[in-house]
Amino acid sequence: MNVHVVYAHPLEDSLSATLHKTVVESLQEAGHQVDDLDLYREGFDPVLSADDRRCYHDVDINRRRIDPYVERLRRADSLVLCHPVWNFGWPAILKGYFDRVFLPDVSFVLKDGKIGPGLTNIRKLTTVTTYGSKRWRAMVLGDPPRKNATRFLRVICNPRVKVRYHALYDINNISTDHAAGFVEKIRLEMLKH
Template sequence: MRVLVVYAHPVETSFCAALHRCVVSTLADGGNAVDDCDLYAEGFDPVLSRAERIGYHDVPGNRAAVAAHVERLIAAEALVLVFPVWNFGFPAILKGWFDRVFLPGVSFVMRDGKVVPNLFHLKRIVAVTTYGGSRLRAILAGDPPRRIVMRVLRATAPRARIRHHALYDMSRADQARRSAFLERTRMLMETIR
């Protein structure tokens, strides 16, 4: 399977970086064609410019500024997101990737003023993430990252099986808990074929 891995963490020694390495190596070992998109390493600019916003609905011209990222998304059969949750949301660089790449004509199309999904080629979407706080704190805050993965991404890729795989309470996770989560992540990636 062709898998686009989108990774969003700036620190190479972080636990999120270990998750990223686990995801990429397990997918590759499983015979998948992995397109590893490290947003920080690639210097992705998350800022939606004035010109991009003005031309947002101009299909296909709206792709020009991020054409390479759009092509990578379109080529994928699976999308795996690896990121930490900061302030109950995505890191800004990942939020900017969604803002700039999930465009009209890419992730959805407009028909008679209605949004219609367009990522029918995606068979799997998996979010691998960590939260500093507990699951209860995330629930009390509405757990926006989980909702976006499970509801909004589903609305763009209705045929995809979607999974939100999270380690909550990372701030208090000891080595045993982190190791167990890494192992569960490896096992999850083995199911993507």
């Protein structure tokens, strides 16, 4: 399977970095082709400029600016997002990736006034993430990152997409064993991906 990993964290010694390394290595060990996009390391520009916004619906012009990223998405059978939760959402660089790359005719198509999925090649959609918050507190707020990953992104993928959301909450209060257990869980999940 072609798995596109999209990763967002600036620090190499973070828990997210450990999870990212685990994700990539375990997927490779399982025999998958992994295309790893490390947004910080690539220096991805997340800003949708005035000109980008003006041309947003001009598919040809728009596509030309981010074509390599679109091609990488289109080659994928599976998409794995790996990131921490910041301000109950995606880190800005990942949010900007969606703003700039998930364009009309890429992530969604408009046909006869109806909107449909654009990334029907994606049959597995997985998130690996960590929160400072306890799970109950995130739930009280509606847990927006969970909903974005499991509901919003689901509708732009293949209608039969398998969605998985692996989250470690309350990371400032859990033991190192608990954190290591989560990393091991992710390793096993990726091995059977």
